[in-house]
Amino acid sequence: MNVLLVFAHPDRRSLNGALRDVAVQELQAQGHEVRVSDLYAQGWKAQVDHADFPLLAPDARLVPTAASKQAFQAEALTRDVQAEIEKLRWADALILQFPLWWFTMPAILKGWVDRVFACGFAYGVGEHTDRRWGDRYGEGMLAGRRAMLIVTAGGWREHYAPRGINGPIDDLLFPIQHGILFYPGYAVLPPFVAYRVDRLDDGGFARLAGQLRQRMRTLATTPPLPYRRQNGGDYLIPSMQLRPGLGDPEAGGFALHLDGTAGRLSGGPQDPDEPPGPEAAGQEHQA
Ligand code: FAD
Numbered sequence: 179m180n181v182l183l184v185f186a187h188p189d190r191r192s193l194n195g196a197l198r199d200v201a202v203q204e205l206q207a208q209g210h211e212v213r214v215s216d217l218y219a220q221g222w223k224a225q226v227d228h229a230d231f232p233l234l235a236p237d238a239r240l241v242p243t244a245a246s247k248q249a250f251q252a253e254a255l256t257r258d259v260q261a262e263i264e265k266l267r268w269a270d271a272l273i274l275q276f277p278l279w280w281f282t283m284p285a286i287l288k289g290w291v292d293r294v295f296a297c298g299f300a301y302g303v304g305e306h307t308d309r310r311w312g313d314r315y316g317e318g319m320l321a322g323r324r325a326m327l328i329v330t331a332g333g334w335r336e337h338y339a340p341r342g343i344n345g346p347i348d349d350l351l352f353p354i355q356h357g358i359l360f361y362p363g364y365a366v367l368p369p370f371v372a373y374r375v376d377r378l379d380d381g382g383f384a385r386l387a388g389q390l391r392q393r394m395r396t397l398a399t400t401p402p403l404p405y406r407r408q409n410g411g412d413y414l415i416p417s418m419q420l421r422p423g424l425g426d427p428e429a430g431g432f433a434l435h436l437d438g439t440a441g442r443l444s445g446g447p448q449d450p451d452e453p454p455g456p457e458a459a460g461q462e463h464q465a
Pocket residue numbers: 187191192193194195196276277278279280281282330331332333334375376377378379380383462463464
């Protein structure tokens with residue numbers, strides 16, 4: 179497979195940098211071709227602004243969706259954005275790697291999505307009528323490809339459990355996994371989430387690296403999260419409501435959009451020998 183890893187950490191010598199090396203080496207050892215977009219190293223511009231749309235007159239009002247659609251159709255997006263779109267077209271699998279910052283991705287990576295996931299490419303695709311609401315959520319330009327997250331978090335696994343104070347990790351990652359990756363068509367694999375990383379020792383790193391290598395070995399075969407497809411019959415059109423009778427009536431929120439008849443949702447390293455991690459308080463960034 180061709181694999182694109184988008185890396186969003188400001189320092190190559192970080193834990194994330196070391197895990198990136200582990201991932202890339204293992205993917206290459208498996209015969210995959212790998213490209214890396216290192217956003218900080220590339221000096222990625224994170225904000226959408228007038229400069230993104232060379233076709234737009236300098237004094238014209240910027241309507242981002244319309245400008246994005248026009249520029250995408252005319253192949254007039256800026257060179258940095260075009261290059262990332264080409265990489266996405268090349269890649270059979272996309273990996274987004276980042277430290278969890280304020281419960282989501284670093285701003286530079288959000289800015290990569292904002293600029294690269296152009297209108298007509300990642301959204302605004304397909305027929306939009308009362309009978310069909312576009313090709314999205316399981317369909318779209320990136321359908322047939324795989325995607326997954328590699329995330330490091332200072333917080334403990336328990337803090338991200340269903341009753342944990344930070345909220346369930348599946349819910350926190352839902353806007354990225356469902357809203358950004360499944361939306362344009364990717365089959366989204368369970369994320370690799372490393373918890374309690376801020377005081378990791380060499381033994382902890384070795385275990386983590388082993389778990390990541392295992393996930394990289396199964397990138398092509400791991401079953402994706404069972405998100406319901408928009409156009410698969412589970413939703414009413416055009417209200418986009420889940421049909422009555424589907425989903426656990428007790429459950430609400432994001433979990434409704436998973437077909438509950440299929441496997442485990444996510445979680446990250448599942449090694450039963452996973453170390454308990456340092457016991458000291460205060461290792462977590464968030465109060
Ligand atoms: P580093 O700081 O580079 O390393 C972490 C540990 O791993 C260190 O002990 C280091 O010695 C060790 N290490 C690094 N490389 C190796 C190696 N090669 N071999 C062995 N050991 C190694 N956490 C949350 O849970 N939720 C949040 O919402 C959250 N928000 C944050 C917001 C901000 C702005 C910041 C700065 C942090 C936040 N954090 C949060 C914590 C953050 O997620 C972690 O600090 C981050 O994931 C650690 O990744 P890193 O690559 O920066 O680690």
